[in-house]
Amino acid sequence: MLAARRLRPGPQCYPGGRPPGPPGGAAVLCPKRGRGCCVGSAEVTVAEELIAFASKGDMLAKSKEFWNPGKTQFWVDSGVPLVIDRREGYFIYDVEGKRLIDTHLNGGTYNLGHRNPEVVAAVTAAMQHFDIGNHHFPSLARTALSEALVSTGPPGIAKVVFGSGGGEAIDIALKTARHATKRRKIVSVAKAYHGHTGLAVAAGDERFSTLFLADRPDEFSHVPFNDLAAMEQAVRGKDVAAVIMETIPATYGFPLPAPGYLAGVKQLCERHGALYIADEVQTGLMRTGELWAISKHGVVPDILVTGKGISGGMYPISAVLVSEAAAGWLSEDGFAHMSTFGGAELGCVAALKTLEITCRPEVRSMVHYISGLLGAGLAQIRALYPDWFAGIRQDGLVMGLEFDHPRGAQFVMRRLYEAGVWAIFSTLDPRVLQYKPGVLMTPALCDELLDRTEQAIGLAARDARSGRGRP
Numbered sequence: 136m137l138a139a140r141r142l143r144p145g146p147q148c149y150p151g152g153r154p155p156g157p158p159g160g161a162a163v164l165c166p167k168r169g170r171g172c173c174v175g176s177a178e179v180t181v182a183e184e185l186i187a188f189a190s191k192g193d194m195l196a197k198s199k200e201f202w203n204p205g206k207t208q209f210w211v212d213s214g215v216p217l218v219i220d221r222r223e224g225y226f227i228y229d230v231e232g233k234r235l236i237d238t239h240l241n242g243g244t245y246n247l248g249h250r251n252p253e254v255v256a257a258v259t260a261a262m263q264h265f266d267i268g269n270h271h272f273p274s275l276a277r278t279a280l281s282e283a284l285v286s287t288g289p290p291g292i293a294k295v296v297f298g299s300g301g302g303e304a305i306d307i308a309l310k311t312a313r314h315a316t317k318r319r320k321i322v323s324v325a326k327a328y329h330g331h332t333g334l335a336v337a338a339g340d341e342r343f344s345t346l347f348l349a350d351r352p353d354e355f356s357h358v359p360f361n362d363l364a365a366m367e368q369a370v371r372g373k374d375v376a377a378v379i380m381e382t383i384p385a386t387y388g389f390p391l392p393a394p395g396y397l398a399g400v401k402q403l404c405e406r407h408g409a410l411y412i413a414d415e416v417q418t419g420l421m422r423t424g425e426l427w428a429i430s431k432h433g434v435v436p437d438i439l440v441t442g443k444g445i446s447g448g449m450y451p452i453s454a455v456l457v458s459e460a461a462a463g464w465l466s467e468d469g470f471a472h473m474s475t476f477g478g479a480e481l482g483c484v485a486a487l488k489t490l491e492i493t494c495r496p497e498v499r500s501m502v503h504y505i506s507g508l509l510g511a512g513l514a515q516i517r518a519l520y521p522d523w524f525a526g527i528r529q530d531g532l533v534m535g536l537e538f539d540h541p542r543g544a545q546f547v548m549r550r551l552y553e554a555g556v557w558a559i560f561s562t563l564d565p566r567v568l569q570y571k572p573g574v575l576m577t578p579a580l581c582d583e584l585l586d587r588t589e590q591a592i593g594l595a596a597r598d599a600r601s602g603r604g605r606p
């Protein structure tokens with residue numbers, strides 16, 4: 136039987152139910168659980184009672200049958216048959232025990248590592264008192280988090296609106312801009328990604344909007360990234376409510392904004408009466424060495440969106456930081472956006488702790504240090520394969536590795552998986568691998584990551600060039 140923490144009984148059964156190695160629990164359940172050696176692990180007991188499969192194959196078949204056939208098969212075909220079981224720090228373990236260094240981090244959700252002990256402790260303590268709360272009422276945890284976000288946010292931010300995920304937060308941001316400007320049009324970047332809810336998906340690439348007839352060409356226009364002339368053309372009609380920009384477009388493979396580009400977009404917004412929305416769902420929370428990446432570009436956004444890593448991966452929550460000038464609807468009709476789980480109190484506690492850890496000076500310095508270490512190491516690897524490893528896009532720990540093949544990053548992803556590293560290709564530019572180490576990674580783990588990366592990049596070069604391997 137395969138349970139949430141069990142695949143093979145027998146040699147992997149450890150006294151006390153825990154294997155040697157990184158702390159955090161057993162990847163494998165003891166077959167005698169409840170009759171001896173694994174008694175006492177509530178975590179294990181709960182999972183096994185609720186989740187049990189005959190084997191990994193059985194689990195994958197049922198995943199296709201009952202969950203998502205397309206996604207399940209895609210990963211098997213891609214050579215990444217990963218079913219995540221144990222997770223701790225920057226490691227994840229497949230149900231068969233394979234250890235992977237996580238440099239995907241779900242887009243930064245696990246910036247502070249999986250199950251960061253301080254965040255777990257804060258949420259565990261909060262669960263003795265809070266639940267999600269009632270979204271209609273003022274709340275202790277929500278108010279404390281709002282105050283913390285305003286005080287650490289860009290200048291001029293005055294109010295916070297909460298959602299339960301990034302897409303919802305983007306919808307809130309766009310609605311806020313429409314209310315403030317009394318305009319309907321939204322401009323974004325071609326190949327941008329802002330989520331899959333109604334307005335967010337229309338602001339993103341057509342890859343995700345047209346399938347559900349959710350594109351809205353009359354209201355949403357897309358301009359090429361790093362093209363100020365195209366942006367001016369899009370906003371000059373003075374009918375645009377907002378320009379929404381990922382500070383570094385993640386799903387497009389982290390192309391870096393040209394010097395002055397984002398400041399230029401902001402100037403155009405000011406000139407033509409549109410608001411500037413900074414989507415910092417992937418670039419915020421110290422990933423670039425500053426709490427909010429947009430501050431490095433001298434841009435003060437009217438609205439800033441954060442999500443993913445804001446609650447340390449322990450509870451879904453997202454937040455929209457809004458300037459006083461744009462926040463009018465909150466006074467006019469405070470019930471105008473409602474979300475039962477938006478700003479759930481347990482999520483607020485997780486986010487308060489996450490923000491407190493992230494803002495520690497030593498965390499900021501370490502991000503600067505390991506960014507340099509990884510940048511230098513990657514440059515050395517690139518020098519070994521100059522015709523294959525075509526470029527490194529880097530701002531702190533936001534990194535895109537570019538390969539000279541239309542699906543180069545898929546070859547590298549597969550070889551990295553075999554080498555014990557999980558990193559994902561960029562959906563909207565599969566030449567580029569998203570490489571997103573965590574902000575608390577140790578220099579020793581960075582060295583290990585670089586060794587494994589070098590090995591995988593070399594093998595992937597052979598695969599891509601020989602035409603034998605498949606991405």
Ligand SMILES: Cc1ncc(COP(=O)(O)O)c(C=O)c1O
Pocket residue numbers: 242300301302303305328329330331381385386414415416417442443
């Ligand atoms: C830049 C950006 N914005 C918004 C979103 C949407 O977030 P969520 O998946 O939580 O809805 C994502 C998700 O990957 C993202 O990368």
